[in-house]
Amino acid sequence: MTTEFVFATAQYDSGDWDSAPLLPANIIDTIARYTEINVAPTGVIAPLSDARMLRYPFLYLTGHLPVRFSDAERRNVRRFVERGGLLFIDDHNHDIDGVFHKTATEEIARTVAPLTELPNDHALYSSFFKFDGPPTTSHELNGWGDNLVHKHLLAVQRRGRIAVLFSSKDYSSEWNYHPDSKRFLSVDNTRFAVNLVVYALTA
Amino acid sequence: MRSLRRRLELGCRIGAFALLGWLIGTSIFRAPRRAVERASDRELLARLPSWTRTPSSVALHGTLDAAPTPVVLAWLSALRHAGHGVTWSGSPPAAVVVAEPVTAPGGGVRVNVAAPANSRVTVGDVAGTIDSAHVAGLGASFTLPLTVDSLIVRVNQQRQAVARPNDVPPRAVLVVGDAGWEAKFVAGALEERGWKVVTRFAVAPNVDVRAGEQPAIDTAHFAAIVAIDSTVAALGPAVQRFVEQGGGLVLAGASAGARSVSPLAAGAVGARVRRNVAANDTIGLGSTGFYPVTSVREDAVALERRASAVAIAARRVCAGRVLQVGYDDSWRWRMAGASGSEAAHRDWWSRVVSSVAFTPALPANEEKTFDAPVAALFGHLGPPRPAPVASSGNVDPRIPLAIILLLLLVEWTSRRLRGLR
Numbered sequence: 001m002t003t004e005f006v007f008a009t010a011q012y013d014s015g016d017w018d019s020a021p022l023l024p025a026n027i028i029d030t031i032a033r034y035t036e037i038n039v040a041p042t043g044v045i046a047p048l049s050d051a052r053m054l055r056y057p058f059l060y061l062t063g064h065l066p067v068r069f070s071d072a073e074r075r076n077v078r079r080f081v082e083r084g085g086l087l088f089i090d091d092h093n094h095d096i097d098g099v100f101h102k103t104a105t106e107e108i109a110r111t112v113a114p115l116t117e118l119p120n121d122h123a124l125y126s127s128f129f130k131f132d133g134p135p136t137t138s139h140e141l142n143g144w145g146d147n148l149v150h151k152h153l154l155a156v157q158r159r160g161r162i163a164v165l166f167s168s169k170d171y172s173s174e175w176n177y178h179p180d181s182k183r184f185l186s187v188d189n190t191r192f193a194v195n196l197v198v199y200a201l202t203a
Numbered sequence: 204m205r206s207l208r209r210r211l212e213l214g215c216r217i218g219a220f221a222l223l224g225w226l227i228g229t230s231i232f233r234a235p236r237r238a239v240e241r242a243s244d245r246e247l248l249a250r251l252p253s254w255t256r257t258p259s260s261v262a263l264h265g266t267l268d269a270a271p272t273p274v275v276l277a278w279l280s281a282l283r284h285a286g287h288g289v290t291w292s293g294s295p296p297a298a299v300v301v302a303e304p305v306t307a308p309g310g311g312v313r314v315n316v317a318a319p320a321n322s323r324v325t326v327g328d329v330a331g332t333i334d335s336a337h338v339a340g341l342g343a344s345f346t347l348p349l350t351v352d353s354l355i356v357r358v359n360q361q362r363q364a365v366a367r368p369n370d371v372p373p374r375a376v377l378v379v380g381d382a383g384w385e386a387k388f389v390a391g392a393l394e395e396r397g398w399k400v401v402t403r404f405a406v407a408p409n410v411d412v413r414a415g416e417q418p419a420i421d422t423a424h425f426a427a428i429v430a431i432d433s434t435v436a437a438l439g440p441a442v443q444r445f446v447e448q449g450g451g452l453v454l455a456g457a458s459a460g461a462r463s464v465s466p467l468a469a470g471a472v473g474a475r476v477r478r479n480v481a482a483n484d485t486i487g488l489g490s491t492g493f494y495p496v497t498s499v500r501e502d503a504v505a506l507e508r509r510a511s512a513v514a515i516a517a518r519r520v521c522a523g524r525v526l527q528v529g530y531d532d533s534w535r536w537r538m539a540g541a542s543g544s545e546a547a548h549r550d551w552w553s554r555v556v557s558s559v560a561f562t563p564a565l566p567a568n569e570e571k572t573f574d575a576p577v578a579a580l581f582g583h584l585g586p587p588r589p590a591p592v593a594s595s596g597n598v599d600p601r602i603p604l605a606i607i608l609l610l611l612l613v614e615w616t617s618r619r620l621r622g623l624r
Contacts, residue, residue, distance in 0.1 A: 003384055003531070003534070034407060035382070035406050035407045036381070036405065036406065036407050036408065037381070037382050038383065052539070054538045055486075055538065055539045057384055057387075057388075057534070057538055083538050083545045084387075084391055084537065084545070085538065128407075128410075128412075159391075159394075159395065161391075198406055200387075201382040201383055201387050201404070202382050202386075202387060202402070202404045202406070
């Protein structure tokens, strides 16, 4: 029996970190549905200002509001990345001119390194299911937010692995529903989350 | 019946003639004069040229607090074969030095020194001293990442030198396990330390995530296999063949319980020890618990204990080595440990793999990587003996002549007192 994978949502002081409360349960359901990964049945909340956030090597961070890390948050995020953790940041606004996008990308540049485009043939897109790039979301196609379909995710890579992954695609809205509602979907739109978790656990 | 006086006169006469005969004999057949040359181990090298010029009748003796260098020993051995009586006494430390290559990407040398208890051992190279140790038991072991030219070991006053062994060409490490943090961070630590890592992580039924070229499991391609959990059973009998060929096997956590590898393990897998870790405790290796090695086999060695339980045990199987490591969540140490824990985790796992990694037979180094000078001393000059006693040869002839005169005077006086001429 291996150590459980615990889905952890990052809590930060400056914004609405809990804007997608149903997402963790949905992703946990997806992981359990498609894989044999030993996943904890419930997620946890990991405050970035507390060093115990280092006990969760995969962190999900989202929000609509400006992101400004405190010194403690910045120090912990830096250590988290240096030690091999993967921070997945998703812009809940789906708006590259929005405050979340601007402030979060600045904060990551200041804390870790500038984000760069992740090529669409990266191992992330074939770690479990095969994708030609980041899957689109219904919010992108509806023209909500910046009215753009983002062709790439952004990332900071360290020693050949993704350390910080930044999405402007608003997966937080796309995946923020009760797992039971999946049965109404012709194609499960959370499959990319499996790739994310498998990549984090194996790369 | 002769009187007592006449017997005395006869005795004096016979004694005087006997002494005269002995003097004549020793003047014709001179007894060899025996001289002894002595030197301490520090003086030996300087004295050897003059010793070589001395007649072979001169006994040569070394008083040794340290075994002589190979040059001195060879010279003494040559003198012995040339007819000199060469002996030695003293108690040089019976030390043996062996240098072997470290099977790891960074290379390096492991120097094992067997020396008497309480010896002081220093290890260095031509550039200077690198490390030292006080021997508490049987010896000391040093791992030197970088050395210049030959290695110099001093055991107390005794200097020994061995050649740097040839480096071992690195081979890959196969990490097998379920997709999880332990497997990921073990593979990551080894990769960061320079090992070529091939991974097979089970994600779903019949779905593995594999990284790196996946060649056949043999010692031509792999130095070691690291089994994180029981998924190693999927490799079947290939693991046993690999170990028998000389490959290394690390059975981490509960993986030793897998049916296909349990015959290779150092022991059985006990119930996991779970420790109470407070929320603010600093996490270290094993601080969250481990799987103890129980029923340790007779041919296995317990290497690390935690409280009363064995945490790590090792065993040799044919040409290969198997290490059973009870720790199953070392990733917590790396991620949430104290400052520097990431590097410590990396180094620890590299050492674990290095300790079992397959070491190919390499062409012999031209210079020796093994030195046992006291054994060589015994081999060349035999066991220690007391220094021979010097002798000056013939007795001073004036002494027997004086005795002869005295005897003749006594005999003549006695005869005159009896009235004879």
